[in-house]
Amino acid sequence: MLTRVAIEGHEEVWRVEDAETGLLGFIALHSTQLGPAAGGLRMRSYPDSDAALADVLNLSRGMSFKNAAANLPLGGGKAVILGDPATKTPALLRAMGRAIHTLGGRYWTAEDMGMSPEDMAQIARETPYVAGRDSGPFASGDPSPVTARGVLNAMCVGARHAFGDDSLVGRRIAVQGLGHVGWHLCRLLHQVGADLTVADTDAARVAQTCADFGAEAGDVETIHTTDADIFAPCAIGGTLNAATIPELRARLVAGAANNQLASPDAADALRERGILYLPDYVANGGGIINVAAEILRLDGGDRWVAEKLSALSDTMERVLTRARAEDRSPAYLADLIVGERLLRRAV
Numbered sequence: 001m002l003t004r005v006a007i008e009g010h011e012e013v014w015r016v017e018d019a020e021t022g023l024l025g026f027i028a029l030h031s032t033q034l035g036p037a038a039g040g041l042r043m044r045s046y047p048d049s050d051a052a053l054a055d056v057l058n059l060s061r062g063m064s065f066k067n068a069a070a071n072l073p074l075g076g077g078k079a080v081i082l083g084d085p086a087t088k089t090p091a092l093l094r095a096m097g098r099a100i101h102t103l104g105g106r107y108w109t110a111e112d113m114g115m116s117p118e119d120m121a122q123i124a125r126e127t128p129y130v131a132g133r134d135s136g137p138f139a140s141g142d143p144s145p146v147t148a149r150g151v152l153n154a155m156c157v158g159a160r161h162a163f164g165d166d167s168l169v170g171r172r173i174a175v176q177g178l179g180h181v182g183w184h185l186c187r188l189l190h191q192v193g194a195d196l197t198v199a200d201t202d203a204a205r206v207a208q209t210c211a212d213f214g215a216e217a218g219d220v221e222t223i224h225t226t227d228a229d230i231f232a233p234c235a236i237g238g239t240l241n242a243a244t245i246p247e248l249r250a251r252l253v254a255g256a257a258n259n260q261l262a263s264p265d266a267a268d269a270l271r272e273r274g275i276l277y278l279p280d281y282v283a284n285g286g287g288i289i290n291v292a293a294e295i296l297r298l299d300g301g302d303r304w305v306a307e308k309l310s311a312l313s314d315t316m317e318r319v320l321t322r323a324r325a326e327d328r329s330p331a332y333l334a335d336l337i338v339g340e341r342l343l344r345r346a347v
Contacts, residue, residue, distance in 0.1 A: 002027075007057060011037075012106070015049075016079075019093040025081040025096060026053055028060035029107055033342065034107055036289065037077025038295060039063035040112030040132075040143075041096065041123070043085045057078045058237065058259050063288070066281035069338045070312055071099045072292045077107045085114030090122045097126030101201055105129050110143060110291040113179060113236075117142050129293040138301065140294035143287035144180035146305060147256055150286025151181070152188045153313045154278050155230060155254045161320045162252040163229070174218060174226035174250065176203045177235025181256040181287070185234060186213050199223035200235075220227035225250055231255070233280075238262040238276070245269045254278040267331035279334035282316050 005013040005026075012029040026049075029037040039060060046052040056078050064076025081088070081096060100109055100123065110132035111120060117134035124130045155173075156166040163171075171194050175182055178200035186196055186209055196215035200206050206217050218226055224233075224244050231250035233239045237259030245266060253260070253275060260280045261267055270277045289308040293301035315337070319329045324332040 002102055003096075004006050005053070010060065012055065012103075013053075013057070014099070014103075016096065016099045018092075021092040021095045022083075022093050023081065023095045023099075024049065024083070025079060025099075026056040027079045027099065027103065027107060028056040028077060028172065029103075030057075030060040030076040030078075031064040032075040032106060033064075034068060034075050035073040036108055036295075037075040038062070038072075038108040038110070038131075038291065039066060039076060039078040040287075040291075041081065041109045041115050042112040043081040043083060043088060043114035044078070045084050046082050049082065052080050052082050055237075062258050062281050064290055064342070065201040065335070065338050066285050067292075069282045069315055069334070070285040070289050070292075070308055070344045071341070072288065072308075074108075074288070074292060074295065078112075079107070079109055081114075088114075088119070093119055093122040094126050097123035097130070098251050100129055101127035103129075108291075108295050110287075111180075131291040133294070138294045138297045140290050140301065142180065143290040145184045145285055146290040146309070147181045147287035148184035148188055149255060150289070150309055150312060151185055151232070151256050151283050152192070153309060154316050155232075155252070157313055157316045157320065158254050158276055158278045159230075161324070170195060170268050171230060172197065172226070172228040172229040174223050175199070175229040175232045175234055176220075176223045176239065176255070177233065177257065178202065178209055179234065181284075182232075182234035183209060185232065185256060186215065187217035187296075190214065197223065197228060213252055228249070233257040233260050240266045240270065242266075242269070245273065245275075248273070248275055250275065252278070255280065256284045258284065261331060264331075264333045267329040271329045277322070278316060279319060279331050280340075282312065282319060282334055285312050293305055
Protein backbone atom coordinates (compact mmCIF):
# COMPACT_ATOMS: atom_id res chain seq x y z
CA MET A 1 0.00 0.00 0.00
CA LEU A 2 2.88 2.39 0.79
CA THR A 3 5.95 2.77 -1.41
CA ARG A 4 8.83 5.01 -0.33
CA VAL A 5 9.85 7.72 -2.79
CA ALA A 6 13.33 9.22 -2.33
CA ILE A 7 13.11 13.01 -2.50
CA GLU A 8 16.04 15.21 -1.53
CA GLY A 9 15.06 17.81 1.06
CA HIS A 10 12.12 15.81 2.44
CA GLU A 11 12.34 13.44 5.38
CA GLU A 12 9.78 10.97 4.02
CA VAL A 13 7.63 10.75 0.90
CA TRP A 14 5.22 7.87 0.32
CA ARG A 15 3.17 6.81 -2.69
CA VAL A 16 -0.16 5.40 -1.52
CA GLU A 17 -2.10 2.88 -3.61
CA ASP A 18 -5.08 0.66 -2.89
CA ALA A 19 -6.42 -1.26 -5.87
CA GLU A 20 -9.66 -2.28 -4.18
CA THR A 21 -10.83 1.30 -3.58
CA GLY A 22 -8.98 2.95 -6.47
CA LEU A 23 -6.93 5.07 -4.09
CA LEU A 24 -3.83 6.74 -5.51
CA GLY A 25 -2.11 9.48 -3.58
CA PHE A 26 0.98 10.71 -1.78
CA ILE A 27 1.98 11.58 1.77
CA ALA A 28 4.96 13.92 2.22
CA LEU A 29 6.74 14.70 5.47
CA HIS A 30 8.97 17.68 4.81
CA SER A 31 10.19 18.13 8.38
CA THR A 32 9.52 16.77 11.87
CA GLN A 33 12.13 19.08 13.38
CA LEU A 34 9.60 20.96 15.52
CA GLY A 35 7.21 18.09 16.12
CA PRO A 36 5.04 15.63 14.17
CA ALA A 37 4.41 16.74 10.59
CA ALA A 38 0.96 18.28 10.25
CA GLY A 39 -0.95 19.45 7.20
CA GLY A 40 -4.19 18.81 5.40
CA LEU A 41 -5.33 16.17 2.94
CA ARG A 42 -6.23 17.50 -0.50
CA MET A 43 -8.18 15.74 -3.26
CA ARG A 44 -7.96 17.10 -6.79
CA SER A 45 -8.28 15.92 -10.37
CA TYR A 46 -4.56 16.16 -11.05
CA PRO A 47 -3.51 15.62 -14.67
CA ASP A 48 -1.14 12.84 -13.59
CA SER A 49 0.80 11.47 -10.63
CA ASP A 50 3.81 13.69 -11.35
CA ALA A 51 1.64 16.78 -10.90
CA ALA A 52 0.24 15.38 -7.66
CA LEU A 53 3.72 14.61 -6.36
CA ALA A 54 4.95 18.10 -7.21
CA ASP A 55 1.96 19.59 -5.38
CA VAL A 56 2.40 17.54 -2.23
CA LEU A 57 6.11 18.39 -2.09
CA ASN A 58 5.47 22.13 -2.40
CA LEU A 59 2.59 22.06 0.04
CA SER A 60 4.43 20.04 2.68
CA ARG A 61 7.42 22.38 2.55
CA GLY A 62 5.02 25.29 2.91
CA MET A 63 3.52 23.66 5.99
CA SER A 64 6.94 23.55 7.69
CA PHE A 65 7.17 27.32 7.26
CA LYS A 66 3.51 27.90 8.11
CA ASN A 67 3.72 25.97 11.36
CA ALA A 68 6.97 27.69 12.30
CA ALA A 69 5.50 31.10 11.46
CA ALA A 70 2.62 30.37 13.86
CA ASN A 71 5.14 29.18 16.48
CA LEU A 72 3.52 25.74 16.69
CA PRO A 73 5.25 22.59 17.96
CA LEU A 74 4.54 20.89 14.64
CA GLY A 75 6.52 20.04 11.56
CA GLY A 76 5.36 20.22 7.97
CA GLY A 77 3.50 17.54 6.07
CA LYS A 78 0.77 17.14 3.48
CA ALA A 79 -1.21 14.43 1.71
CA VAL A 80 -3.01 14.37 -1.63
CA ILE A 81 -5.41 12.02 -3.38
CA LEU A 82 -5.74 11.97 -7.15
CA GLY A 83 -9.35 12.17 -8.28
CA ASP A 84 -12.55 14.17 -8.43
CA PRO A 85 -13.72 14.90 -4.86
CA ALA A 86 -17.28 14.21 -6.00
CA THR A 87 -16.33 10.55 -6.53
CA LYS A 88 -14.73 9.85 -3.14
CA THR A 89 -16.18 7.03 -1.09
CA PRO A 90 -16.00 6.07 2.59
CA ALA A 91 -13.93 3.03 1.58
CA LEU A 92 -11.37 5.19 -0.23
CA LEU A 93 -11.10 7.57 2.72
CA ARG A 94 -10.69 4.70 5.16
CA ALA A 95 -7.94 3.25 2.97
CA MET A 96 -6.13 6.60 3.20
CA GLY A 97 -6.66 6.49 6.95
CA ARG A 98 -4.94 3.11 7.13
CA ALA A 99 -2.00 4.49 5.17
CA ILE A 100 -1.70 7.47 7.54
CA HIS A 101 -1.88 5.14 10.53
CA THR A 102 1.05 3.14 9.18
CA LEU A 103 3.26 6.18 9.79
CA GLY A 104 2.68 5.88 13.53
CA GLY A 105 1.87 9.50 14.30
CA ARG A 106 4.74 11.07 12.37
CA TYR A 107 2.04 12.73 10.21
CA TRP A 108 -1.30 14.26 11.30
CA THR A 109 -3.90 15.10 8.68
CA ALA A 110 -6.90 17.44 8.49
CA GLU A 111 -9.14 19.07 5.87
CA ASP A 112 -7.87 20.74 2.76
CA MET A 113 -9.28 21.28 -0.72
CA GLY A 114 -11.93 18.69 -1.55
CA MET A 115 -12.30 17.48 2.03
CA SER A 116 -14.79 18.06 4.87
CA PRO A 117 -15.20 17.26 8.60
CA GLU A 118 -17.39 14.33 7.55
CA ASP A 119 -14.50 12.97 5.50
CA MET A 120 -12.18 13.34 8.49
CA ALA A 121 -14.62 11.28 10.50
CA GLN A 122 -14.28 8.45 7.99
CA ILE A 123 -10.48 8.63 8.12
CA ALA A 124 -10.64 8.68 11.93
CA ARG A 125 -12.26 5.24 11.85
CA GLU A 126 -8.82 3.90 10.87
CA THR A 127 -6.39 6.21 12.68
CA PRO A 128 -6.33 8.67 15.59
CA TYR A 129 -3.88 10.90 13.72
CA VAL A 130 -6.54 13.13 12.22
CA ALA A 131 -7.88 16.53 13.28
CA GLY A 132 -10.55 18.90 12.03
CA ARG A 133 -13.33 16.63 13.22
CA ASP A 134 -16.69 18.08 14.19
CA SER A 135 -17.29 15.80 17.16
CA GLY A 136 -15.36 14.01 19.85
CA PRO A 137 -12.87 15.14 22.53
CA PHE A 138 -11.10 18.40 21.63
CA ALA A 139 -12.79 18.44 18.18
CA SER A 140 -11.84 21.63 16.35
CA GLY A 141 -14.29 21.38 13.44
CA ASP A 142 -13.86 22.88 10.01
CA PRO A 143 -10.70 25.04 10.03
CA SER A 144 -11.90 27.15 7.09
CA PRO A 145 -13.58 29.95 9.10
CA VAL A 146 -10.46 30.36 11.23
CA THR A 147 -8.24 30.44 8.14
CA ALA A 148 -10.49 33.17 6.76
CA ARG A 149 -10.28 35.12 10.02
CA GLY A 150 -6.49 35.02 9.84
CA VAL A 151 -6.51 36.26 6.25
CA LEU A 152 -8.82 39.12 7.22
CA ASN A 153 -6.47 40.06 10.06
CA ALA A 154 -3.54 39.99 7.65
CA MET A 155 -5.40 42.22 5.20
CA CYS A 156 -5.87 44.79 7.94
CA VAL A 157 -2.15 44.72 8.71
CA GLY A 158 -1.36 45.02 5.01
CA ALA A 159 -3.86 47.84 4.56
CA ARG A 160 -2.01 49.93 7.16
CA HIS A 161 1.17 49.58 5.14
CA ALA A 162 -0.40 49.98 1.69
CA PHE A 163 -3.12 52.56 2.36
CA GLY A 164 -2.24 54.20 5.67
CA ASP A 165 -5.00 52.71 7.84
CA ASP A 166 -6.38 49.27 8.60
CA SER A 167 -10.01 49.92 7.63
CA LEU A 168 -11.44 47.84 4.79
CA VAL A 169 -14.67 49.83 4.60
CA GLY A 170 -15.34 50.65 0.96
CA ARG A 171 -12.22 48.84 -0.24
CA ARG A 172 -12.76 46.86 -3.43
CA ILE A 173 -11.47 43.31 -2.94
CA ALA A 174 -11.27 40.80 -5.79
CA VAL A 175 -11.58 37.25 -4.44
CA GLN A 176 -10.37 34.41 -6.65
CA GLY A 177 -11.92 31.15 -5.51
CA LEU A 178 -15.04 30.53 -3.41
CA GLY A 179 -14.23 27.24 -1.75
CA HIS A 180 -14.63 26.80 1.99
CA VAL A 181 -12.10 29.49 2.91
CA GLY A 182 -12.89 31.89 0.07
CA TRP A 183 -16.59 31.91 0.94
CA HIS A 184 -15.95 32.52 4.63
CA LEU A 185 -13.52 35.29 3.75
CA CYS A 186 -16.22 36.96 1.64
CA ARG A 187 -18.62 36.68 4.57
CA LEU A 188 -16.16 38.40 6.90
CA LEU A 189 -15.23 41.07 4.36
CA HIS A 190 -18.90 41.86 3.80
CA GLN A 191 -19.38 42.20 7.55
CA VAL A 192 -16.59 44.80 7.81
CA GLY A 193 -17.94 46.84 4.89
CA ALA A 194 -15.70 45.85 1.98
CA ASP A 195 -16.94 45.79 -1.62
CA LEU A 196 -16.46 42.45 -3.36
CA THR A 197 -15.81 41.14 -6.83
CA VAL A 198 -15.75 37.34 -6.87
CA ALA A 199 -14.96 34.55 -9.30
CA ASP A 200 -15.05 30.76 -9.21
CA THR A 201 -15.42 27.89 -11.65
CA ASP A 202 -18.76 27.08 -9.96
CA ALA A 203 -21.22 29.58 -11.46
CA ALA A 204 -23.93 28.70 -8.94
CA ARG A 205 -21.57 29.44 -6.06
CA VAL A 206 -20.70 32.80 -7.60
CA ALA A 207 -24.38 33.65 -7.98
CA GLN A 208 -25.13 32.69 -4.37
CA THR A 209 -22.17 34.69 -3.04
CA CYS A 210 -23.30 37.72 -5.00
CA ALA A 211 -26.80 37.35 -3.55
CA ASP A 212 -25.55 36.80 0.00
CA PHE A 213 -22.95 39.56 0.14
CA GLY A 214 -23.87 42.07 -2.56
CA ALA A 215 -20.79 41.07 -4.55
CA GLU A 216 -20.14 41.64 -8.24
CA ALA A 217 -19.40 38.62 -10.42
CA GLY A 218 -16.01 38.54 -12.10
CA ASP A 219 -14.60 36.29 -14.80
CA VAL A 220 -12.61 33.36 -13.45
CA GLU A 221 -9.87 33.86 -16.05
CA THR A 222 -9.46 37.60 -15.52
CA ILE A 223 -10.40 38.24 -11.88
CA HIS A 224 -6.79 39.24 -11.19
CA THR A 225 -7.15 42.19 -13.58
CA THR A 226 -10.02 43.71 -11.58
CA ASP A 227 -9.59 47.38 -10.69
CA ALA A 228 -9.42 46.63 -6.96
CA ASP A 229 -7.57 47.72 -3.86
CA ILE A 230 -6.80 44.14 -2.84
CA PHE A 231 -6.48 40.93 -4.83
CA ALA A 232 -7.19 37.80 -2.77
CA PRO A 233 -6.05 34.49 -4.33
CA CYS A 234 -8.05 31.78 -2.59
CA ALA A 235 -7.93 28.90 -5.07
CA ILE A 236 -4.97 26.90 -6.36
CA GLY A 237 -1.34 27.98 -6.09
CA GLY A 238 0.93 29.54 -8.68
CA THR A 239 -1.51 32.24 -9.77
CA LEU A 240 1.07 35.00 -9.26
CA ASN A 241 3.33 34.48 -12.22
CA ALA A 242 4.98 36.14 -15.21
CA ALA A 243 1.67 36.31 -17.08
CA THR A 244 -0.60 37.61 -14.31
CA ILE A 245 1.64 39.98 -12.33
CA PRO A 246 1.90 42.58 -15.14
CA GLU A 247 -1.91 42.55 -15.35
CA LEU A 248 -2.61 43.11 -11.65
CA ARG A 249 -4.31 46.40 -10.81
CA ALA A 250 -4.48 45.96 -7.04
CA ARG A 251 -1.97 47.56 -4.66
CA LEU A 252 -2.13 44.73 -2.13
CA VAL A 253 -2.21 40.94 -2.56
CA ALA A 254 -3.46 38.88 0.38
CA GLY A 255 -5.23 35.57 0.10
CA ALA A 256 -5.82 32.08 1.48
CA ALA A 257 -4.27 30.01 -1.32
CA ASN A 258 -1.06 28.12 -0.62
CA ASN A 259 2.06 28.62 -2.75
CA GLN A 260 0.67 31.69 -4.50
CA LEU A 261 4.03 32.64 -6.02
CA ALA A 262 4.82 30.58 -9.11
CA SER A 263 8.54 31.18 -8.53
CA PRO A 264 10.81 33.15 -6.20
CA ASP A 265 11.18 35.77 -8.96
CA ALA A 266 7.47 36.54 -8.65
CA ALA A 267 8.02 38.18 -5.26
CA ASP A 268 10.51 40.65 -6.73
CA ALA A 269 8.27 41.26 -9.73
CA LEU A 270 5.46 42.30 -7.39
CA ARG A 271 7.77 44.58 -5.41
CA GLU A 272 9.05 46.23 -8.58
CA ARG A 273 5.47 47.03 -9.55
CA GLY A 274 4.81 48.59 -6.15
CA ILE A 275 2.37 45.83 -5.16
CA LEU A 276 2.54 44.76 -1.52
CA TYR A 277 2.44 40.97 -1.22
CA LEU A 278 1.52 39.34 2.09
CA PRO A 279 3.38 36.00 2.36
CA ASP A 280 0.75 33.31 2.08
CA TYR A 281 1.96 30.99 4.81
CA VAL A 282 1.79 33.83 7.34
CA ALA A 283 -1.58 35.15 6.12
CA ASN A 284 -3.33 31.78 5.95
CA GLY A 285 -2.01 30.13 9.12
CA GLY A 286 -5.31 30.32 11.02
CA GLY A 287 -6.52 26.91 9.92
CA ILE A 288 -3.50 24.97 11.15
CA ILE A 289 -3.62 26.92 14.42
CA ASN A 290 -7.20 25.73 14.87
CA VAL A 291 -6.23 22.17 13.98
CA ALA A 292 -3.20 22.31 16.30
CA ALA A 293 -5.45 22.90 19.31
CA GLU A 294 -7.03 19.52 18.57
CA ILE A 295 -3.74 17.74 17.86
CA LEU A 296 -2.28 19.09 21.10
CA ARG A 297 -5.52 18.25 22.95
CA LEU A 298 -5.79 21.65 24.59
CA ASP A 299 -8.45 22.67 27.07
CA GLY A 300 -9.62 26.23 26.43
CA GLY A 301 -8.69 25.85 22.79
CA ASP A 302 -10.72 28.86 21.61
CA ARG A 303 -8.72 31.28 23.75
CA TRP A 304 -5.44 29.69 22.68
CA VAL A 305 -6.43 29.97 19.01
CA ALA A 306 -7.34 33.65 19.44
CA GLU A 307 -3.97 34.36 21.09
CA LYS A 308 -2.11 32.55 18.31
CA LEU A 309 -4.04 34.47 15.63
CA SER A 310 -3.07 37.73 17.30
CA ALA A 311 0.56 36.65 17.44
CA LEU A 312 0.42 35.72 13.75
CA SER A 313 -0.74 39.25 12.92
CA ASP A 314 2.22 40.55 14.92
CA THR A 315 4.52 38.35 12.83
CA MET A 316 3.03 39.80 9.63
CA GLU A 317 3.61 43.30 11.00
CA ARG A 318 7.27 42.47 11.68
CA VAL A 319 7.69 41.01 8.21
CA LEU A 320 6.24 44.06 6.45
CA THR A 321 8.04 46.58 8.64
CA ARG A 322 11.40 44.90 8.13
CA ALA A 323 10.78 44.45 4.40
CA ARG A 324 10.15 48.18 4.02
CA ALA A 325 13.20 49.11 6.11
CA GLU A 326 15.49 46.79 4.14
CA ASP A 327 13.84 47.40 0.75
CA ARG A 328 13.22 43.69 0.29
CA SER A 329 10.20 41.68 -0.73
CA PRO A 330 8.00 40.51 2.17
CA ALA A 331 8.35 36.96 0.86
CA TYR A 332 12.12 37.10 1.30
CA LEU A 333 11.81 38.57 4.80
CA ALA A 334 9.21 36.02 5.85
CA ASP A 335 11.49 33.16 4.80
CA LEU A 336 14.36 34.81 6.66
CA ILE A 337 12.43 35.45 9.89
CA VAL A 338 10.74 32.05 9.93
CA GLY A 339 14.00 30.36 8.94
CA GLU A 340 15.66 31.98 11.95
CA ARG A 341 12.85 30.64 14.12
CA LEU A 342 13.35 27.14 12.73
CA LEU A 343 17.08 27.29 13.43
CA ARG A 344 16.53 28.50 17.00
CA ARG A 345 14.09 25.69 17.69
CA ALA A 346 16.51 23.12 16.22
CA VAL A 347 19.34 24.00 18.61
